Amino acid sequence: MGGPPSTGQAAKRDPEERSHEEKRRNVALEVLLALWSFPRGPLVEIGMVASLAFSTLVWALRPPYRGRLLIAAMEFVGVQSIFIVGLTGTFTGMVFGLQLVYSLRQFGAENTVGGVVALALSRELAPVFTGLMVTSRAGSSMATELGTMRVTDQIDALATMAVNPVQYLVVPRVIAGILTVPALCMLFNVVGMFGAYVVSVYLLSLDPGVFVARMSWQADGADIMQGLVKSAVFGGTIALVACRQGFYASGGAAGVGQATTRAVVQSSVAILVLNYFITSLMTSL
């Protein structure tokens, strides 16, 4: 009684303790794995897009240079987006002008509307909205097209015919994105300002001279340049994300649909996140 346990009891307890120890370890491992699974997915995606960006850069520098494909991609991304970007820009400028005139009139500051609209459009609204519109129109289409080509072996067919698929399919689209989205952003700026001017001056009786003077006084070339730099980055990102999703799609029609959805969601999120970091970087310069 009260003495040390017999050898038999110790032998019986040891496996039990080991079993508890193992269970505790397994639970800890599962918790760690579950925690890791949250950043793992986005990190893998970012890694794959970065890898594709590197391949794109390498293959963009190697001949042959396919001017026709680039022009076709610019027509698709840029020219075919003019209407939707123009429409979005006009109504964004109109509603922004409307809200600002009503809000600032309460403080007698409605004369600053032209300047505020110009600043907001050129720095933030034009690049972000243009990026989002190009994502929904051209990015989704790119992902679907490349995804369909992947699941029907057309991308492999390119490779077997000694044509590098990244050079043939991705390079023209990414360059087209970088070149045409800034042009669309400028279009957004122009029609957005026009929309705000029409609402402020013709509907809400703001002085046109003051509107234009404030606009040119508060917003300068640096503001417009900031928007253009952003939109070039967005254009490249949209094309890269869409191409990455399409290029590695699998699982037939359903897989292509999922790839398209992921392309739109990831591009949109990337635009908003990148917008903050580029703004932060450029305002600190």
Added chain:
Amino acid sequence: MPADTRQAASTKGASGQGSPGPDVPVIECRGLVKAYGDSTILRGIDLRIERGLTHVIVGGSGAGKTVLLRQLIALERPTSGAVLVDGQDITNLGDVALNQLRRKFGMVFQGAALFDSMSVMDNVAFPLREHTRLSAKEIRRRVLEKLEILGLTGADKKFPAELSGGMRKRVGVARALMLEPAILIYDEPTTGLDPVSSRNVDDIILEMRDRFGITSVVITHDMATLFRVAERASMLYKGRIVLTGTPSELLDSSNDVVRHFLRASGVRPEALQELASE
């Protein structure tokens, strides 16, 4: 272009190591292993594809046929082992060297893999436009010539969606032939075709060999195709080659896997023998 000229030009252009000897197999796999994560598909493939012959690789679904094919043409890199083309190890070639190497190959995909945004003319002309400086007129002439050989006269303006399965396969063959490759690889060429169309595709495979002296590798699970076109055949089962030999040797084999596959194919041995002797 005569077959021997084509072979020499192709070899020189692709490997840059001069012509291989006649005893060197066109393609050789040594201990080829391919795994995706925990799943091992190819478990040590040793295979020799001899020059000028039609070699059929047969096996059931999930045996690893398509995965093996993707290693042969370097669409994927093996987990271990090596693939040699004309004696050159292609396992670790860079992108540019791989592009050079692939000009030796023509590939006919299971679903033809035609570019659906292009007409038949543009599909077939694609390799010439990419890799040669021929005039548009000469390219057109060559495309029409190939289409005529393959019984596709008048189809040049059509789009892939307007073609039947058999026609798409033939357009795929025409496109694969445009750079006059030394090796033609067919992935399940008769899958999804009716018996008559299957027979036509088999005839095309034979004609490519007889007319252009091309080495053909045919991946299939169709025993009729095997016995019609093969000069050598390999049976792939669960990632391993269980038998390589002539079609007759395959038919006479006592290997359980081969016998089971032959029985399950539903074709009588006498009928297969007839096909082999044709």
